[in-house]
Amino acid sequence: MERRKFIRSGAGLAAGFFIVPPHVLGGKGKIPPSDKLDIAAIGTGGKGMVNLNNSWNNGSDNIVALCDVDDRMSAEARKKWPRARYFRDYREMLDRRHRKFDAVIVSTPDHMHAVQAMAVLEHGKHLYCEKPLTHDIREARKLTEAAAKFKVVTQMGNQGSSGDSTRKIEAWIQSGLIGEVRRVHIWTNRPVWPQGISLPEGGPPVPAELSWDLWLGTAKQRAYHPAYLPATWRGWVDFGTGALGDMGCHFIDVPYRALKLAYPVAVECSIGAVWNGFFEEAYYPESYPPSSKIHLQFPARGNLPEVELIWYDGGILPKRPKELKPDEQMGEWDGGIIFEGSKAKLMAGLFGRNPTLLPTALMQEASLPAPQRPLVDGAEEGHQQQWVRACKEGYGAYTSSSFDAAGPLTETVLMGNLAILSYMYREKEGNQYVYPGRKQLLWDGEAMRITNFEPANRLTGREYRQF
Structure with a gap:
């Protein structure tokens, strides 16, 4: 039986589970580790595809939304995850009507990192952003401050840090x-x-x-x-x-x-x-x-x-x-x-x-x-998976390039x-x-x-x- 159905049915209490540790249920603002993370991506070609594959991890988690301004670059991702909703404009994807995901990967050209990353943070979503974090120095300072303010899990895509x-x-x-x-x-x-x-x-x-x-x-x-x-x-x-x-x-x-x-x-x-x-x-x-x-x-x-x-x-x-x-x-x-x-x-x-x-x-x-x-398994796949696991644990969980x-x-x-x-x-x-x-x-x-x-x-x- 799925975890949520198990709890709703009352079977958990009948079985004697009177106290359930927070790390199992996830607690306020946390996703239970037993659940899959719902992931969206802005930028799906090239490095974006690498980040998607390593975060998805052969189906361990869900890719639910894809955004790219170039249908040619997104073709492979749309074919691999046909159920994921597809957008051209990241602002539409982040609109509350479509915002049915937990975390976002930003893998766009450098000049767009800051505005897209800031929008993700302001909507309270966990964020993985490719390196360099921003195009300009002032943008980097603002994103650092915003990540602390909105209390979400962050990771920059310099995988060697893991x-x-x-x-x-x-x-x-x-x-x-x-x-x-x-x-x-x-x-x-x-x-x-x-x-x-x-x-x-x-x-x-x-x-x-x-x-x-x-x-x-x-x-x-x-x-x-x-x-x-x-x-x-x-x-x-x-x-x-x-x-x-x-x-x-x-x-x-x-x-x-x-x-x-x-x-x-x-x-x-x-x-x-x-x-x-x-x-x-x-x-x-x-x-x-x-x-x-x-x-x-x-x-x-x-x-x-x-x-x-x-x-x-x-x-x-x-x-x-x-x-x-x-x-x-x-x-x-x-x-x-x-x-x-x-x-x-x-x-x-x-x-x-x-x-x-x-x-x-x-x-x-x-x-x-x-x-x-702390070490993760593999500097490439492990870097994204470290972020995924931290997203499930919630703000404060360790990532090597927060x-x-x-x-x-x-x-x-x-x-x-x-x-x-x-x-x-x-x-x-x-x-x-x-x-x-x-x-x-x-x-x-x-x-x-x-x-x-x-x-x-x-x-x-x-x-x-x-x-």
């Missing part, structure tokens, strides 16, 4: 195994899509399957062009967050946790230039640069020293550590992390995979402390983009452009303000287009 490798690195570094860490290098093979390019000219008709106005959402009006989607939106400033947004929440999360980092106090960068001719530098402010190197400075924290975090993308790499033999691979194919400690160095790949002490002989000699933070952790991390990642966009910033003096943004930016994290270059503060947030 994996064993991140936990190991935290334990090793916080035990003092490699000594004091004052510098961290992080690199990625992104972007693997076009960047440092001009806006496309012209535009074919909008495909019948696509609602272009809804796809644009908060971004300023422009003509449709296939150069913007799918996936390639990542390289456009109005839609995506570049290489940093794509991989920063995965890579930077590892030292951010292990070194107990908070807001940086300064940031500077250099970027790869694009040339149209001899001494004719191209200026494409609508697109992120083809490569960048970013220096983030963090202050001392208690008995922990100040730290410099250096980010490299677009094919730029840090110098090989002298402790690594010439024929040993540095990092992995898609990037890596190197912690420089006063006693030794530690190298890892994406999500902190394959953490290795340098020189590698130390792996056989050292006594490696055991991780302490917004109180994911929000500040996202702000830090987006500080790199703030430096990039400030570096690209130009002002015209007479017939020439000058580059006032090519300087170190000093950051007041609590106030969310650059203190030495006012134009950069315009880039911490944006005005939304009405759609």
